[in-house]
Amino acid sequence: MKKKTPGGEDALVARLQRALRRGSRGVVAGIGDDCAAVEGPGRNLLLLKTDCVVEGRHFTPRDPAAAVGWKAACRAVSDVAACGGVPRHALVTCVVCAAQTKRWLDGVYRGLDKAGREFGFDVVGGELARTDGPAVISVAMTGAVSRREFIRRSGGRAGDVLYVTGTLGNSLRSGWHLHFRPRLEEARWLAGNFRLRAMMDLSDGLAGDLPRLARASRTGFVIDPLRLPRRRGATLEQALSDGEDFELLFAVSPREADRLESAWKKRWPKLRLTRIGQLTRTGSGKGLGQARGFDHFA
Amino acid sequence: MKKKTPGGEDALVARLQRALRRGSRGVVAGIGDDCAAVEGPGRNLLLLKTDCVVEGRHFTPRDPAAAVGWKAACRAVSDVAACGGVPRHALVTCVVCAAQTKRWLDGVYRGLDKAGREFGFDVVGGELARTDGPAVISVAMTGAVSRREFIRRSGGRAGDVLYVTGTLGNSLRSGWHLHFRPRLEEARWLAGNFRLRAMMDLSDGLAGDLPRLARASRTGFVIDPLRLPRRRGATLEQALSDGEDFELLFAVSPREADRLESAWKKRWPKLRLTRIGQLTRTGSGKGLGQARGFDHFA
Numbered sequence: 116m117k118k119k120t121p122g123g124e125d126a127l128v129a130r131l132q133r134a135l136r137r138g139s140r141g142v143v144a145g146i147g148d149d150c151a152a153v154e155g156p157g158r159n160l161l162l163l164k165t166d167c168v169v170e171g172r173h174f175t176p177r178d179p180a181a182a183v184g185w186k187a188a189c190r191a192v193s194d195v196a197a198c199g200g201v202p203r204h205a206l207v208t209c210v211v212c213a214a215q216t217k218r219w220l221d222g223v224y225r226g227l228d229k230a231g232r233e234f235g236f237d238v239v240g241g242e243l244a245r246t247d248g249p250a251v252i253s254v255a256m257t258g259a260v261s262r263r264e265f266i267r268r269s270g271g272r273a274g275d276v277l278y279v280t281g282t283l284g285n286s287l288r289s290g291w292h293l294h295f296r297p298r299l300e301e302a303r304w305l306a307g308n309f310r311l312r313a314m315m316d317l318s319d320g321l322a323g324d325l326p327r328l329a330r331a332s333r334t335g336f337v338i339d340p341l342r343l344p345r346r347r348g349a350t351l352e353q354a355l356s357d358g359e360d361f362e363l364l365f366a367v368s369p370r371e372a373d374r375l376e377s378a379w380k381k382r383w384p385k386l387r388l389t390r391i392g393q394l395t396r397t398g399s400g401k402g403l404g405q406a407r408g409f410d411h412f413a
Numbered sequence: 414m415k416k417k418t419p420g421g422e423d424a425l426v427a428r429l430q431r432a433l434r435r436g437s438r439g440v441v442a443g444i445g446d447d448c449a450a451v452e453g454p455g456r457n458l459l460l461l462k463t464d465c466v467v468e469g470r471h472f473t474p475r476d477p478a479a480a481v482g483w484k485a486a487c488r489a490v491s492d493v494a495a496c497g498g499v500p501r502h503a504l505v506t507c508v509v510c511a512a513q514t515k516r517w518l519d520g521v522y523r524g525l526d527k528a529g530r531e532f533g534f535d536v537v538g539g540e541l542a543r544t545d546g547p548a549v550i551s552v553a554m555t556g557a558v559s560r561r562e563f564i565r566r567s568g569g570r571a572g573d574v575l576y577v578t579g580t581l582g583n584s585l586r587s588g589w590h591l592h593f594r595p596r597l598e599e600a601r602w603l604a605g606n607f608r609l610r611a612m613m614d615l616s617d618g619l620a621g622d623l624p625r626l627a628r629a630s631r632t633g634f635v636i637d638p639l640r641l642p643r644r645r646g647a648t649l650e651q652a653l654s655d656g657e658d659f660e661l662l663f664a665v666s667p668r669e670a671d672r673l674e675s676a677w678k679k680r681w682p683k684l685r686l687t688r689i690g691q692l693t694r695t696g697s698g699k700g701l702g703q704a705r706g707f708d709h710f711a
Contacts, residue, residue: 142502142535142537145535145537145538146536146537146538146539148538150538151502151504151537151538153501153502153537153555154454155454156452156453156454156455157454161459161555163502163504163537163538163553163555164504164538165504165505165506165538165539165540165551165553166506166540167506167508167540167542167551169508169542169543169544171544171545172542172543172544203451204440204449204451204461206449206461206462206463206553207463208463208464208465208551210465210467210549210551237440237443238444239440239443239444239449239451239461240443240444240446240448240449240461240462240463241444241463242463242464242465244465244467244470244471244549245467245470246467246469246470246546246547246549247469247546247547248544248545248546248547249544249545249546251508251542251544251549251551253463253465253506253508253549253551253553255461255463255504255551255553257451257459257461257555
């Protein structure tokens with residue numbers, strides 16, 4: 116998971132966003148949020164997310180197949196969680212080469228199934244296809260969230276306090292990227308008890324993702340790099356740029372911040388919550404230094 | 414798109430089906446139908462489908478990018494249509510290698526967007542990832558269908574008359590596989606005006622797909638191979654086995670058959686509808702000879 120300079124992926128997504136934007140019936144959030152959200156049953160929104168893992172990029176042939184399946188599912192769960200929702204159904208596309216045995220595929224499905232039991236979604240379909248190259252496991256997930264609790268990246272305001280859960284960096288060597296537990300319960304608790312202004316999950320590293328949240332919210336940001344919660348063995352640079360942390364990054368009104376912090380300590384005594392900085396009026400960001408997030412398309 | 418002997422893919426799907434089956438809340442149809450169907454808003458079901466095209470398997474680097482995008486979307490539309498539904502939203506995962514330029518991706522999105530305008534769905538999200546191997550475009554689609562009009566593979570009964578729309582075979586050389594028009598309007602009309610017992614779209618060739626419909630319906634079948642509607646230049650073997658026809662295969666009660674045929678001629682004078690045979694009581698199939706459908710995993 117080598118690092119790249121930024122620009123590529125975001126620029127490409129912006130192009131596609133422009134290319135595809137049009138008057139959409141019932142679309143509440145589209146390209147550019149953690150999930151798309153469309154009008155759902157009753158007072159709920161239907162969340163839609165697709166995410167994939169690619170052999171040689173997100174996993175290796177030496178990784179346990181069940182962990183690959185777990186990771187493929189949990190990446191999507193993490194996005195649904197970051198919108199304040201709960202996952203419901205998943206469709207799984209496995210594009211595999213001849214070297215991937217049935218046993219390997221069984222392992223992948225075991226991991227998917229374990230994640231389904233753990234986080235409450237059902238795998239209701241999918242597809243198998245062959246490739247001559249690296250395997251791809253793509254997970255499409257639906258979720259549900261009440262309108263009131265739906266959280267986007269774009270609601271942040273200047274002055275909002277920024278938090279991250281857990282620790283950042285070194286996700287590859289530590290194995291975290293394969294075995295992480297998406298912050299579903301924590302996000303549900305946050306969405307249900309506080310008026311979060313903006314939230315997203317950290318998949319490309321804080322240095323890649325925080326500017327996205329700020330841009331969506333039309334704010335700048337300032338963080339204190341010395342306050343960043345680092346995983347054991349992670350340098351500051353790695354905490355900013357490694358990616359695949361799958362922690363929550365969120366913004367709350369400064370009026371809610373103290374209440375949130377003390378409630379958090381009681382409810383989640385074992386999981387760190389760190390106030391890393393705030394959103395600002397200016398359009399620029401401070402505190403990331405030269406760090407860049409992970410970008411497939413730089 | 415070379416032919417293979419059967420067994421592999423179906424056997425694998427059956428394994429996964431067993432592995433993943435469990436008491437599922439609100440799941441009306443799961444793995445094994447053209448789409449999954451879950452409880453949706455009001456009297457509707459939410460249809461969920463994922464489908465992918467793989468470079469070197471479903472398209473080549475020489476094919477126009479817009480046609481690749483069109484095909485990727487229309488494959489999923491065809492499945493939604495075969496359930497009696499209409500497509501609503503799509504998420505698109507593009508896994509591409511360095512050789513695929515931004516221009517190529519723009520072309521793919523242009524094709525997706527054209528299909529969206531044509532068939533009434535919005536592309537609301539997706540993902541971009543890199544691979545060192547063949548590109549994969551995966552489309553996850555939602556659709557809607559009223560409970561009354563939802564059609565599965567499994568409702569066929571012995572004696573039901575079997576029909577296919579259009580012509581079969583030679584989809585690769587003729588370019589049909591890239592430029593086909595999914596039978597959405599036709600399927601909606603069928604679902605709205607007749608009590609279809611079972612329907613599916615033909616993607617792996619009649620010789621691969623008809624046994625699936627019969628198996629799901631716990632029937633046998635007999636077809637008259639000489640009646641099969643062949644595309645120009647297609648041999649009988651090709652009409653049975655080439656795959657990627659994206660025509661509708663459906664079963665209706667013999668009491669409805671005549672009415673359906675005459676109504677069809679008035680409503681769709683330019684599109685062939687062929688009575689190819691019927692479902693039977695015995696569990697075996699007749700009329701396919703030695704032909705096999707396309708199977709990625711044989």
